[in-house]
Amino acid sequence: MPKHDNGGRKSILINFQNFLAFGLVENLRVEMLRPCPYVRCFHRCLATSISSSSQVQAPLNFLSGKRCDPSENIGNFDLKYPATDETLRQVPSSGERDVNEAVSQAREGFRSWSKLSGFERGNVLKRAANIMRERLEELAQTEVLDTGKPIWEARCDVQGCADTVDYYGGLAARISGEFLPLSNGCFSYTVREPLGVVGGIGAWNYPLQMASWKSSPALACGNTFVFKPSPLTPLTAVMLGEVYKEAGLPDGCYNIIQGETKTGQLLTTHPNIAKMSFTGSVPTGSKIMEACAKDIKHVTLELGGKSPCIIFEDCNLENAVTGAMLANFLTQGQVCSNGTRVFVHKSIMGPFLAQLVERTKRMKIGDPYLEDTTVGATISKQQFDIVMRYIELAKKEGATVVCGGERVTVDPHLRGYFVSPCILVNCEDHMTVVREEVFGSVMSILTFDSEEEVIRRANDSELGLAGGIFTSNLQRAYRVASALEAGSLYINNYNVYPVGVPFGGYKKSGLGRENGPDTLDYYTQVKSVYVEMGDVEAPF
Ligand SMILES: NC(=O)C1=CN([C@@H]2O[C@H](COP(=O)(O)OP(=O)(O)OC[C@H]3O[C@@H](n4cnc5c(N)ncnc54)[C@H](O)[C@@H]3O)[C@@H](O)[C@H]2O)C=CC1
Numbered sequence: 001m002p003k004h005d006n007g008g009r010k011s012i013l014i015n016f017q018n019f020l021a022f023g024l025v026e027n028l029r030v031e032m033l034r035p036c037p038y039v040r041c042f043h044r045c046l047a048t049s050i051s052s053s054s055q056v057q058a059p060l061n062f063l064s065g066k067r068c069d070p071s072e073n074i075g076n077f078d079l080k081y082p083a084t085d086e087t088l089r090q091v092p093s094s095g096e097r098d099v100n101e102a103v104s105q106a107r108e109g110f111r112s113w114s115k116l117s118g119f120e121r122g123n124v125l126k127r128a129a130n131i132m133r134e135r136l137e138e139l140a141q142t143e144v145l146d147t148g149k150p151i152w153e154a155r156c157d158v159q160g161c162a163d164t165v166d167y168y169g170g171l172a173a174r175i176s177g178e179f180l181p182l183s184n185g186c187f188s189y190t191v192r193e194p195l196g197v198v199g200g201i202g203a204w205n206y207p208l209q210m211a212s213w214k215s216s217p218a219l220a221c222g223n224t225f226v227f228k229p230s231p232l233t234p235l236t237a238v239m240l241g242e243v244y245k246e247a248g249l250p251d252g253c254y255n256i257i258q259g260e261t262k263t264g265q266l267l268t269t270h271p272n273i274a275k276m277s278f279t280g281s282v283p284t285g286s287k288i289m290e291a292c293a294k295d296i297k298h299v300t301l302e303l304g305g306k307s308p309c310i311i312f313e314d315c316n317l318e319n320a321v322t323g324a325m326l327a328n329f330l331t332q333g334q335v336c337s338n339g340t341r342v343f344v345h346k347s348i349m350g351p352f353l354a355q356l357v358e359r360t361k362r363m364k365i366g367d368p369y370l371e372d373t374t375v376g377a378t379i380s381k382q383q384f385d386i387v388m389r390y391i392e393l394a395k396k397e398g399a400t401v402v403c404g405g406e407r408v409t410v411d412p413h414l415r416g417y418f419v420s421p422c423i424l425v426n427c428e429d430h431m432t433v434v435r436e437e438v439f440g441s442v443m444s445i446l447t448f449d450s451e452e453e454v455i456r457r458a459n460d461s462e463l464g465l466a467g468g469i470f471t472s473n474l475q476r477a478y479r480v481a482s483a484l485e486a487g488s489l490y491i492n493n494y495n496v497y498p499v500g501v502p503f504g505g506y507k508k509s510g511l512g513r514e515n516g517p518d519t520l521d522y523y524t525q526v527k528s529v530y531v532e533m534g535d536v537e538a539p540f
Contacts, residue, residue, distance in 0.1 A: 055142050056088050060234050060258050061098065062241035063105050065251035070098040070258075077231045077260055082148025082377040083368050083416040091234055093259035099226075099266040102255040106197040106224040107272055109252030114194050114222040118172040125169030125216055128247035132162035132212075135243065139208060139236055144368045146207050146233035148377030148416060149331045151369050160497060161212040161240075164515065167499045168220040175221060175520055177527075185533040192524040194222035195298060196274035199267045201288070202237070203280045204230035204379055205334040205439075211237035213514045214277045214300075215244075215254055221523040223274075224253045228267055230280075231260045232379055265291070273297060275523070279336075282463075282508050289511075300512030300522050302336065302504060304437040305465030307486060308458035309339025309494060312451075313347045315470035319492060321355045324443065327468055327494035329363065329421045332378050333387075333441030337466035337503075339494055341434055343454050346447045353425065353445065357403050360421050366410045377416035378440065384417035387440030391422055394433035394444070399424040405442070429457055437463070451476065455483045464506030468494040487513075 059067040074095035078087045140154040177190035198218040202210030207229055215225045229237045237256050244254045257263060268276055268291045275298035278288045285301040292299045309327045311320045327339030344352050368376035378384045391405045405422030421441040427434050434444045448454040466488040469480045477491045487505045497503060502516035512522045
């Protein structure tokens, strides 16, 4: 995760590869001074221009390698730009007929795609990764429109997605089995075979990431894919379909159906879906697992978190403060792996808090399209209400707000739900805000005395997605990492996602992994073949 400069003058080159698609001029260099009314106006125009672009207004299902509308509409949902809260369009939800069609296209695609060599499949993915990099600016601009997150974050996300697609493109040729020598010259060999049609369902905080983290390992292994994005963020998964098509992915191998809960249920329970890969909340994950159990379908679940971030007294204080901010304030705090329970050793609480508050107050809340914005808009009014309820409840239960936690009006044109990053002190382990996932920029600070105590308290959660440890004592770092009950741990950093490193949760935070080589195991099944080299022996 690149660190970002939080202030001052910036020079940016906006070199949009697809400027014409947005109806804007080509290769525009903007010398940006902050605050600058011209730039503000420019960015509003940009948002308006993108919102009326073909990416938004075109059909948002993707079947047979092209965009289409559903043949039967089981309802509409609003697509809103979170920063303005303006409705950009209504999107039709797909029903049974279109879900059936998407799965049937994917089954058809599977016949030929699964027969290609890993090398051939990998080449398609590697080409797709390059196209994503060429279209990075367009994808990032559209991701901002979907999510309301700052543009610099969206660019990092797209870059990371391209890397993931590239990575699985590279691994595809290496998917193989084992040769197992047995007695008397006999042997067995194993083959890793694809599962069939994989269904994917995503949440709204990292829409392109969810589509690419699920589809690229699935496709690398020879499966085909049907994805339902979150109804709040339907845009970039469809663009990924166009990227795959341009890269040479055969029609039917990657399909998108848009919709809400009903569409998700239809996909999950479809008899020809071999596996569901889901990212979202724990209650929905549990329902999906239950539905899959009926047909013994494979599942990958990436669910919620309430992760600890432990700051020991021997840490590098500045790094620890930066780490705690990265652990809480990216994407308006709507990050599953966030370390929202920040345990600070009592002896350094004063200097830690002083630096943290000072730097948090300097974060720039504003227009997501501005280069220096570090806090964008909350995804929706509903999520804003949830976040504010947690802050109010925290106060009632005895926590103290030391900064943030308020709705901010950044510009009269931006009527979305902007919230200043919130730091809570006087928190205790039993408080609701400390126990439950908020999914907003709300950091709870807790103090501790000893390593043993903090490990016990950190593990006292039903969830186990991630965790951070800040210390300069290497033995302690390894010791605590080994004791923490979580799938993704960071020592002296937080929320970094190198593509080759598996990501996923312990306990109720999920099953299976995304990223890294281990993920291939979750998109394949092992066939073992015994080969007899002698005569068949039997007692009859
Ligand atoms: N562990 C991880 O990698 C991540 C986890 N999350 C989690 O996601 C949650 C926030 O995302 P939301 O979209 O609000 O979650 P959600 O669980 O409400 O919805 C997720 C998706 O499931 C669909 N859905 C809802 N009910 C369904 C059902 N019964 N059957 C099939 N599909 C159904 C929704 O339409 C949406 O596309 C947070 O709890 C967060 O922790 C979010 C991002 C990453």
